[in-house]
Amino acid sequence: MSDREPSRMRPSMALLRKDLLLERRAPEAVPAMLLFSVTTFVLFHFGLGRDTVSGQLAAGVLTVTILFAAILGINRLFVAEQEEGGFDGVLLAPIDRTALFVAKAAALFLFLALVEAVTVAAFAILLLGPSLWPALPGLLVVLALLDLALAVVGALVSALAIRTRARDLIVPIVALPMLTPALIAAARAAAPLLNAHGAGALPTKWLAVLGLYDLVFGLLAYAVFDFLLED
Amino acid sequence: MYGKGLRALSLATFAAVTATFALVFFYAPLDADQGFIQKIFYVHVPVAIVTLCAYVVGAIFAALHLRTRDRKWDLRSYVVIHIALIYNILGLLTGSIWAKASWGHWWVWDEPTLVSFLIVFLLFATYQPLRFSIEDPERQARYASVFAIMAGAFVPLNFVAVRAATAFVHPRVFATSSGGLPGSMAFVFVCALMAIALLFALLCSYEIAAKQTKWKLRALRRRLLGADAVAPLGRSAAPALGEPGRRAPSAGGRASHPAEAAS
Numbered sequence: 001m002s003d004r005e006p007s008r009m010r011p012s013m014a015l016l017r018k019d020l021l022l023e024r025r026a027p028e029a030v031p032a033m034l035l036f037s038v039t040t041f042v043l044f045h046f047g048l049g050r051d052t053v054s055g056q057l058a059a060g061v062l063t064v065t066i067l068f069a070a071i072l073g074i075n076r077l078f079v080a081e082q083e084e085g086g087f088d089g090v091l092l093a094p095i096d097r098t099a100l101f102v103a104k105a106a107a108l109f110l111f112l113a114l115v116e117a118v119t120v121a122a123f124a125i126l127l128l129g130p131s132l133w134p135a136l137p138g139l140l141v142v143l144a145l146l147d148l149a150l151a152v153v154g155a156l157v158s159a160l161a162i163r164t165r166a167r168d169l170i171v172p173i174v175a176l177p178m179l180t181p182a183l184i185a186a187a188r189a190a191a192p193l194l195n196a197h198g199a200g201a202l203p204t205k206w207l208a209v210l211g212l213y214d215l216v217f218g219l220l221a222y223a224v225f226d227f228l229l230e231d
Numbered sequence: 232m233y234g235k236g237l238r239a240l241s242l243a244t245f246a247a248v249t250a251t252f253a254l255v256f257f258y259a260p261l262d263a264d265q266g267f268i269q270k271i272f273y274v275h276v277p278v279a280i281v282t283l284c285a286y287v288v289g290a291i292f293a294a295l296h297l298r299t300r301d302r303k304w305d306l307r308s309y310v311v312i313h314i315a316l317i318y319n320i321l322g323l324l325t326g327s328i329w330a331k332a333s334w335g336h337w338w339v340w341d342e343p344t345l346v347s348f349l350i351v352f353l354l355f356a357t358y359q360p361l362r363f364s365i366e367d368p369e370r371q372a373r374y375a376s377v378f379a380i381m382a383g384a385f386v387p388l389n390f391v392a393v394r395a396a397t398a399f400v401h402p403r404v405f406a407t408s409s410g411g412l413p414g415s416m417a418f419v420f421v422c423a424l425m426a427i428a429l430l431f432a433l434l435c436s437y438e439i440a441a442k443q444t445k446w447k448l449r450a451l452r453r454r455l456l457g458a459d460a461v462a463p464l465g466r467s468a469a470p471a472l473g474e475p476g477r478r479a480p481s482a483g484g485r486a487s488h489p490a491e492a493a494s
Contacts, residue, residue, distance in 0.1 A: 156381065160374055164364035174361065174378070177354035178385055181392035188396060209392050220384050224377045227297050231370065 011095035015103030020110065022080060029076045030111050033069040037119040040065045041126045052129035059190035062123055063146065066116065067176075067183055073111050074154035075171050077104055078162040091229060101155055101225040109151040116143055128194065135193035138202040142189045145210040149182035149217065156221040159228045185210040234440030237433075244433045247426035251419070259419040268332040273419060275325035277427035278318050279348060283386055285315035285431060286355065290383020293376035305372040306470045308379055310438045312358055314431060319352045347393040354382050354389075362468040372470055446472055 023030060044061050045051070053061055081087050081100075090100050120139070124132035132139075153175060161170035185206045192200030255273045262269035289312040296304035326345045331337050340346060361378055365371040412420065453461045464471055 156377075160361070160377060163370070164361065164374075165366070166360070166364040170357070170361055170364060173357045174354075177350055177357070178381065180350050181385075181389050184392045184396050205395060209395060212391070213388060216384060216388055217381070220381060224297070224380055227373050227377050230373065231367075 008096075009102075011093070011099035012102040012106070015090075015100060016106050019080075019103065019107040023107075023111070029073045030114055032076075033072050033111065033115045034118055036072055037065050037069045037115065038122050038126075040068065041123060045127060050127075053127050054129040054194055054196040056187070056191040058123075058128055058194040059187045061127065062120070062194075063183055063187045063190060065123075066112070066119065066143070066146065067150070067179060069115060069119070070108075070112060070150045070154060071172050071175060073108055073115075074150075074158045074175055075168055077108060077155065077158040082162050087229060097226050097229045098222055100229065101159070101222060104158070105151040105155040105221075108154050109147050112147040112150060113144075116147070130194060130196050130198070134199040138193045138199065139190060141202065141207065142186055142193070142210070145207065145214060146182060146186040148214045149179065149186075149210065152214065152218045152221045153178055153182075156217075156225060156228075159225065182210060182213050185213065234436065234444070237436055237440060240429070240433050240436060244426070244429045247422070247429050251422045251426040254419045254422055259416055260413065265333060268329065271325055271329050271332075273423040274427070275322060275329055276420070277424040278325065279322040279344065280424065281428050281431050282315050282318040282322050282348075283351070285311050285318065286351065286386050287383050289315065290380050293379035293383070296372065296376045297380075302372060302470065302472050305376060306439060306442065306472065307435075308376060309362075309470050310435050310442075312355060312379060314434045314438065316352070316355055316358070317434075318431065319348065319355065322348055323352060343390075343394040343396070347390050350389055350393065351386055354385060358382070359468045363466065366466060368471050442469065 041061070044053075044065070048057075048061075050057075078086075081090075090097065120132070120143070157171055157175045157178065161167045161174065164170050189203055189206035189210060192203060251273070255270055259270065259273070261267065262272075289308045292304050292308035292311060296302070296308060323345075326348065327337050330339050330342065330345065338345075358375065358378060362371050362375050365374055449461055
């Protein structure tokens with residue numbers, strides 16, 4: 001196992017490194033997602049007419065913003081492959097096609113983590129009523145599970161939509177309903193953490209639902225991704 | 232010949248639906264709480280159950296399509312999801328009417344079944360646009376199958392999440408304090424479920440037979456009048472088997488290839 005594992009993961013790692021390098025040399029998705037989320041907080045401030053939010057409202061604003069920002073990233077995820085012939089490269093290379101899925105999901109996960117590092121801080125400064133610090137450990141767990149859901153479903157939906165005519169229309173209309181259970185679970189799990197009167201306990205029920213979602217869709221997306229890359 | 236057994240199925244469905252409606256109106260007792268409006272239960276609940284089962288069946292057909300590469304499974308998956316979408320709208324409408332009559336509102340957010348039904352509808356409503364935006368029929372079938380499998384798995388997961396998120400206020404006809412549906416109601420309900428399921432199967436058979444007949448007719452016209460006499464099909468969300476100029480189905484799909492059946 002130990003000597004086979006690196007060779008199986010190496011194509012994914014190479015593809016992931018390529019994506020991270022591209023994003024570092026010509027930042028595209030991450031800055032857009034960042035600006036989008038901060039702008040959305042400003043919009044929420046005016047739309048809700050509130051200076052601070054807490055509890056379920058805060059959890060909802062944060063998770064919905066992250067979800068919408070993720071849609072931007074999902075839209076861009078396979079653009080380089082589509083425009084520069086990366087799909088052909090992967091098909092010609094003697095590697096498993098799901099390596100591309102693993103690499104793209106990992107890249108999206110890392111982008112989201114990077115965006116959230118700034119977004120959550122901006123949220124705490126701009127909108128959040130109670131202090132962020134007591135909620136932070138629990139929030140990190142919830143966001144990690146939410147990012148995983150966004151990454152696996154996002155990578156699959158992005159690959160599904162990239163070669164359709166109405167690419168940027170297909171991504172949100174498919175991804176948003178499909179991610180609804182993950183959003184429900186994440187928003188409910190984060191709500192007690194952001195309570196106005198100190199952070200409550202992390203609700204394990206919602207973490208379990210989120211974990212189940214990640215597991216089911218992760219395995220399923222891993223199994224069916226092959227069929228999206230055949231021609 | 233297509234549509235074998237369609238007449239028998241039609242007659243059986245007609246008899247089942249008529250008998251069920253007669254039972255609902257003349258045999259089933261009036262609900263003590265809700266009165267006459269409770270009778271919508273015999274339409275709404277079977278429609279909802281059949282819809283959700285059909286989505287899962289559509290996912291299974293899609294998986295069979297990816298496994299065997301036989302395009303007839305894509306056609307079946309498409310038709311089942313298509314009719315299930317219509318049932319889904321019907322379920323939403325009847326649910327909404329029942330909600331208005333029971334609670335005084337057309338829409339109730341703390342009603343998990345109705346809410347998950349809406350989310351499932353929103354997801355499956357993208358099935359047709361997705362198909363429509365892919366022109367190559369082979370890729371259209373493949374991508375649609377991938378989507379159908381993901382969406383089929385989504386149905387039970389979504390129910391878990393939404394149900395956990397809401398309080399129970401659904402009119403629990405099944406679990407009353409006396410320990411469930413009275414016998415006569417349960418009997419009528421089972422009849423209604425069977426009638427609605429039969430109707431679903433009938434609509435699917437009709438759509439499949441109509442599509443196959445259309446393709447066969449086009450193939451025959453092409454043979455008789457020449458390829459130019461038959462106008463090409465435009466872009467469509469529906470699967471198109473055996474159309475020239477569009478990629479032929481793979482070897483597994485030969486059995487259901489109308490152009491070959493005609494030649």
